[in-house]
Each structure stands twice: as C-alpha cells, then as structure tokens.
C-alpha cells in the first residue's frame with residue numbers, strides 16, 4: 001500500500017477514521033452482540049480485552065500500512081457504531097478483501113452502504129486497488145444486499161467452508177472490480 005497515513009473519510013452522516021484504544025468499550029459493545037457475529041466463525045466477544053487486542057492489531061496495521069480498518073462514527077454524535085476494513089491486501093495484485101459490521105441498533109438505516117461506499121472509493125482511488133473480494137454466508141441477506149447495492153457480483157459458491165457456531169456454513173464469493181465501480185450509475 002502507498003505510504004501515507006490512514007485518512008479520515010467523511011460521508012453525509014458518517015466519519016470513517018482510524019481506531020484508537022479509547023474505542024475499546026464501544027467496539028466491545030458491537031462485537032459482544034450475538035446478532036452481529038451470527039454468521040461469523042467466531043464467538044461474541046466476552047471481554048473488553050478482545051476489543052483492545054483487535055484495536056492493537058489495527059494500530060500495527062496503520063503503522064506498517066499493511067491493511068486498514070476504519071472505525072465508523074455517526075457524524076452528528078461522534079458515537080462509534082462499527083467498523084469497515086480492507087484486509088488481506090495483496091499490493092502486487094492490487095486486491096484485498098472487505099469486512100464490515102455495525103451495532104445492531106443501527107441496522108437498516110443505510111449506514112453500511114454509506115460506509116462501504118467511502119471505503120471502496122478510498123480503496124480504488126487512493127490505494128489504487130483493482131479488485132475487492134468478500135466472502136459471506138448465504139443466509140446473511142443483509143450483507144448480500146449491501147454488496148449487491150455496491151456493485152459486487154457473485155463469483156462462486158463454496159459449500160461447508162466455515163464452522164459457524166456449531167455447524168458447517170457455506171460461502172458465497174463476491175467480487176468488485178474497479179471497472180464496475182467506476183461504471184456504476186451515479187447515486
């Protein structure tokens with residue numbers, strides 16, 4: 001990734017900014033909710049230490065420019081409501097994966113699309129990525145709707161790829177190319 005500091009991105013209602021250790025309690029509130037990790041191969045967090053470990057990793061990644069996880073803050077109140085991250089970045093191949101989650105009381109208000117729009121613009125135009133990938137549980141309708149709204153296309157299906165809360169779970173592979181992003185209808 002190019003060597004400049006992780007930026008602050010703004011949208012109509014959101015601020016995407018680097019995480020700090022002061023976010024630990026808010027982040028814990030997001031990821032200790034079983035609804036948020038319903039389709040993840042990880043259990044809900046049980047301690048603020050889980051948040052501190054995740055933030056520590058994010059800080060290391062900001063320093064070595066290896067990946068970026070933005071905190072998503074409501075512009076009006078400054079409350080941290082989730083994260084969106086570009087990870088598994090392969091600079092040589094100009095590709096990465098995207099991951100995102102919001103506190104469940106903020107679902108259904110269009111925040112995910114707003115946050116992903118800013119993160120993808122940053123990825124394609126500042127980090128000069130060519131391709132962003134996502135891998136979701138087929139039962140995660142909200143996540144699929146977000147990706148399709150962003151212009152991701154279904155590229156594959158992998159049965160029983162993850163072990164999710166006691167059962168094997170399938171994956172739908174999605175991909176978004178810079179060419180699709182740049183050609184999307186103006187919103």
Ligand SMILES: CC(C)(COP(=O)(O)OP(=O)(O)OC[C@H]1O[C@@H](n2cnc3c(N)ncnc32)[C@H](O)[C@@H]1OP(=O)(O)O)[C@@H](O)C(=O)NCCC(=O)NCCS
Pocket residue numbers: 035036037039098099100101102103106107108109110111112113114135136140141142143145146149
């Ligand atoms: C996935 C997630 C980020 C969506 O956030 P959100 O802010 O509610 O999404 P938005 O309000 O921007 O809605 C985006 C689209 O999803 C649709 N949607 C929202 N919830 C839905 C649901 N439960 N079922 C079907 N579609 C849904 C919306 O109608 C909208 O579609 P549209 O643009 O065609 O109208 C949120 O549900 C979440 O944090 N889930 C837990 C973490 C997770 O699963 N992350 C993704 C896996 S990596």
